[in-house]
Amino acid sequence: xxxxxxxxxxxxxxxxxxxxxxxxxxxxxxxxxxxxxxxxxxxxxxxxxxxxxxxxxxxxxxxxxxxxxxxxxxxxxxxxxxxxxxxxxxxxxxxxxxxxxxxxxxxxxxxxxxxxxxxxxxxxxxxxxxxxxxxxxxxxxxxxxxxxxxxxxxxxxxxxxxxxxxxxxxxxxxxxxxxxxxxxxxxxxxxxxxxxxxxxxxxxxxxxxxxxxxxxxxxxxxxxxxxxxxxxxxxxxxxxxxxxxxxxxxxxxxxxxxxxxxxxxxxxxxxxxxxxxxxxxxxxxxxxxxxxxxxxxxxxxxxxxxxxxxxxxxxxxxxxxxxxxxxxxxxxxxxxxxxxxxxxxxxxxxxxxxxxxxxxxxxxxxxxxxxxxxxxxxxxxxxxxxxxxxxxxxxxxxxxxxxxxxxxxxxxxxxxxxxxxxxxxxxxxxxxxxxxxxxxxxxxxxxxxxxxxxxxxxxxxxxxxxxxxxxxxxxxxxxxxxxxxxxxxxxxxxxx
Numbered sequence: 001x002x003x004x005x006x007x008x009x010x011x012x013x014x015x016x017x018x019x020x021x022x023x024x025x026x027x028x029x030x031x032x033x034x035x036x037x038x039x040x041x042x043x044x045x046x047x048x049x050x051x052x053x054x055x056x057x058x059x060x061x062x063x064x065x066x067x068x069x070x071x072x073x074x075x076x077x078x079x080x081x082x083x084x085x086x087x088x089x090x091x092x093x094x095x096x097x098x099x100x101x102x103x104x105x106x107x108x109x110x111x112x113x114x115x116x117x118x119x120x121x122x123x124x125x126x127x128x129x130x131x132x133x134x135x136x137x138x139x140x141x142x143x144x145x146x147x148x149x150x151x152x153x154x155x156x157x158x159x160x161x162x163x164x165x166x167x168x169x170x171x172x173x174x175x176x177x178x179x180x181x182x183x184x185x186x187x188x189x190x191x192x193x194x195x196x197x198x199x200x201x202x203x204x205x206x207x208x209x210x211x212x213x214x215x216x217x218x219x220x221x222x223x224x225x226x227x228x229x230x231x232x233x234x235x236x237x238x239x240x241x242x243x244x245x246x247x248x249x250x251x252x253x254x255x256x257x258x259x260x261x262x263x264x265x266x267x268x269x270x271x272x273x274x275x276x277x278x279x280x281x282x283x284x285x286x287x288x289x290x291x292x293x294x295x296x297x298x299x300x301x302x303x304x305x306x307x308x309x310x311x312x313x314x315x316x317x318x319x320x321x322x323x324x325x326x327x328x329x330x331x332x333x334x335x336x337x338x339x340x341x342x343x344x345x346x347x348x349x350x351x352x353x354x355x356x357x358x359x360x361x362x363x364x365x366x367x368x369x370x371x372x373x374x375x376x377x378x379x380x381x382x383x384x385x386x387x388x389x390x391x392x393x394x395x396x397x398x399x400x401x402x403x404x405x406x407x408x409x410x411x412x413x414x415x416x417x418x419x420x421x422x423x424x425x426x427x428x429x430x431x432x433x434x435x436x437x438x439x440x441x442x443x444x445x446x447x448x449x450x451x452x453x454x455x456x457x458x459x460x461x462x463x464x465x466x467x468x469x470x471x472x473x474x475x476x477x478x479x480x481x482x483x484x485x486x487x488x489x490x491x492x493x494x495x496x
Contacts, residue, residue, distance in 0.1 A: 038123040041134035047120050048142050051149050052216070054113040056277050056285075062109045065153075066277060066359040067286045070298075071104055072160050072476075073427030078455040079304060079420065080336070083296035090297060095456055096464045096473070100480040100495055107479065110153050111167065117150035118170040144199035148217045151195040152225055152361070158188045159232065159431050162475035162492060166191060181488035189233055196226040205249075214269040215278035215358075220246050224274050224362040227370050232435055236374040243371035246274070252364040254394045261327045261344040268358035272365060279356040287339035288355035300329035300336050300425070303454060308421055310398035321397045321421065328424040336425050365391055365422050373415050377439075381411040388418055397421065412436065416447060434474055442471055470494060 037043055055065045074080045075093040082090050089102045098105070124142050127134050157164045166183035168191070203219040227242035246252060255263045255272045263270040268278070279285040289295045305311065309324030325331040326346040328338055335341075335349075339357045342348040350357070368387045376384035385405035391397075404410035419432050437448040448468055456464045467473040472494035483489055490496075 038126045038130070040131045041127060041138060044120070044124045044127050044134070044139075044142050047116070047123070048145050051113060051116045051120065051146060052277070053283075054109075054116055055149070055153075056279065056283055058109050058112075060109065060112060062106070064286045065109055065113065067290070068104070068109070069156065069359060069427045070287075070290075070425070072156065073430050074298075074425060075104070075430070076455075077429035077433065078451040079301055079308075079424055079429050080298050081301045081334075081455075083299045085295050085297045087297070095460055096452070096467055098473075098477055098495070100477040100483065100491065102477070102479075105161075105476045105479045107157060107161070107164075107482070110157055111165075114150055114153050114167065115171050117146040117153075118168060119172060120146040121150075122170040122172075140202040141204065144202035144222075145217045147195040147199040148203065148222045148225065151192045151199075151222075151229075154188055154192050155225065155229060155232075158185055158192070159434070160476050161478065162472075164188060165486075165489070179486045179488050181486075182490065189229065192229055193226065193233075196222045196229070200226070205251075211269055211278065214273045214276055217275065220249065220251070221275040221362070224367060227367065228362075231370055231374060232431075234377070234439060236377045239374040240371055240378070243367050243374070246364070246367045247371070252367070254364060254368075254390070256394055258344070260322045260395075261341070264360075264363070265327070265338045265357060266342065268360075270363070272363045273360065274362040274364065274367070276358040276360040276363075279358055281353065281356055284352070284355045285339065285357055285359065287357065288350070288352050291336045291340045292349065293333060293335055296335070298336060300334040301455070302334060304329065304424070305331050307400075308417075308424075310400045312398055319396060319398055321395050323395045323397075323421055323424065338425055360426060365394075369415060369419055369422065373412075376408055376411045376415060379408060381405050381408050384411050384415065388415060391418060391422060395421070413447070438471070438474070445469070448474075467494075 037047075057064045071090070071093065075090065076096060080094075082094050086094075087103075089104050092098060092102055093104060121143050124139055124146075128136065128139055154164070154166070162185050163182040165180040166188050167180055171177060199217075200219055200222045203217060203222055205219050206213050207216060207218070223242045223245045227239050227246075230236070230239035230242060252274065253271050255270050264272060268276060290297045291299075305325060309321040312318035312320065326337060326341070326344050329335065330337045330341065330346045332346065337346065340350050340355070342350045342354065368391055372384040372387035375387075382405045385403055388403065388411075401414075403414050416432060416436050420429060423429070423432075433447050433451050437445045445468070449465055452464045452468055453461060472492065475492055475494070477492050477495035478489060483491055
């Protein structure tokens, strides 16, 4: 039963957590919620694990959240292009022809996962009295994990839709079903910050297991999300503070040498990783059918080889950016290689059974670039340039244009371009350009318009430019069924 966007919870139980290659050994089952469920610490652990599981694959016949993460972050950007199997909904997203009937604006799976978080927060405390082996520390950690994941999901929603419903209580039965209107962007962001600040001290620095440390929320995860949120909110000093916590920990570093592709993208859980969803042979990701040439829905945009990463026409042995051809994409056919490649030569592709590339939320390179962006906005372009050079030196990047470390505006543009190279196809491009464009109350929208000039066909560009100049168009419409079933919801202004 569904009313509006709220769902009756079914817990996704998980199997053993310590026996398999990845920390999350998924064997999902439906469970019963309520007093009969919240009896033991194992049930709490199962419920927390269920949150991660729900993000990796839908339980309501919807697409996995990771597919939304990719499409929301890349579909309206200039790094991808729709391929021959792209749906009309995907084509419309690329062309900024968004309608409330577009299936990719359906947020129901996000709110289902949020409800799993709310249910853990509401139900877990009772176990402290029912299971004498369950400790306060374990309870605090479980709630902190749920709050951190809830904050992450709301951060995606608020950046994608603007004002959204803010639901912090659990729906566990028909009696709990209520309809909720939208909350303002600012109030949602304030709740995200509150959740992360509350969770941070109760999260472990380590689970004493390398795969768990990358695939499960740690204190560093909360700090990375909080840094990203502060950057979005233009609270640059606070962003730097969070970045420095991770930098000064000494627990992360950039992957160097020829292991860049294998370590970060093929194997996953690299020394650079902070938080990533742990797909494996038991739980495959949704990217095989999206990106392999035989059924490709999305490909790399044709301009990125030359214009984003560059081509060395000077040296006898050409200099090559390690992040470009045969790492992020394959230049021969513009396949998005990060998710389907099996080597760094561009020759060997994963089979369907090997489609378990992780979804990376945060890695150390982003912490350095977030700090660079923040301190540049604090009028320290020289210091920002030093962080950017660290990233570029690791990548063996080509100098497509000089980096002006004396000019804040020039460094702003350079950092945005460096993020484009570093995080290609990792679901960040649209959000990066929107964050840059909306800064200081949209004082400069040049990066947004430049992106559209690349991604949208020439005969549609003027219409697109007109849309983009209305800042309400930067947020997605609310899916039509949500408007029909929840009378408290109002359609986003641009789509009325």
